[in-house]
Amino acid sequence: MVTTILDTELKAYFQENKQQFECNLIEEAVNVKDKINDILRVGDIDLINNAHRLVFYVLEGRETELQAFARQEGIAWATHSLAVSFKLEWVQAIRRTIWKFVREFNEGTPDILKGHFFNLEKRINTLIDQFLNSFFIDYSSYKDQLLTAQKELVQNLSVPVIPITSTISILPLIGAVDSFRNSILEEKVLTEVGRLRIQTLIMDLSGIADMESEVIDHLMKTIDGSSMMGCRTVITGLRADVVRKMLTLGIKFDKDTKTYGTLQQALNIYLINPDKQ
DSSP states (O other): OHHHHHHHHHHHHHHHTHHHHHHHHHHHOTTTGGGHHHHHHHHOOOHHHHHHHHHHHHHHTOHHHHHHHHHHHHHHHHHTTOOHHHHHHHHHHHHHHHHHHHHHHHHHOHHHHTTOHHHHHHHHHHHHHHHHHHHHHHHHHHHHHHHHHHHHHHHHHHSOOEESSSSEEEEEEESOOOHHHHHHHHHHHHHHHHHHTOSEEEEEEEEOOOOOHHHHHHHHHHHHHHHHTTOEEEEEOOOHHHHHHHHHHTOOOOTTOEEESSHHHHHIIIIIOGGGO
16 A cells, blocks of 8 residues: 555656656766757657656556567667667666655655665666666667668679569679679579579679689589579670680680670560570
């Protein structure tokens, strides 16, 4: 019964002094107070209102809602790449401000809190710690998901297999091709050949100024792998430097691999005049 009275009176005290709580909180959060408007603008995150929400959940002992709120906050901060150091300082400032108000409440009504301080201390600190723990777990988890998605996007953009008919696709390669991109190239080509049932893959290399011998060798293996899956590769746009290197290394395409000077020539033959193949 006493605990119920304590909870009711304490919540009422916080509600009555809501404005003062905000002022004290901002004073406590030395490094965050100047970032409040920026965080609201960038992430649509209202730190002040969210602080009141956190305090409400803690005082009410609403653990389930607190966990859900922590997850929401973690995802929001990860989505907008906001510095977690600000979040940590902000929550710790909330903790300190709560205890400042508890002390002031106790000075005004010492009989209500008497004998229940340690239970109150355990409950408040445990819930705030749970909030922080859940926040950081969900922040890290969602950040990892974003990084994975971004990595996959970069990989797809770096090796764009573009279908132009039900059986013909184009792979335009631009920029440097290193060993990492080469491995992506092999995996993406073989996967897409099987998934899209590509019969002809036009690989345009006009955007590649030079290739190391290891890259050329790996490219040949990718072409051989596609051939084993029933897909013929057409090479367009080979530059002189690449051709000279292939000749020096004694590397040449097999008889089933067609080569054309430009992508336009290949498209003209395979799309407009297929009888000329």
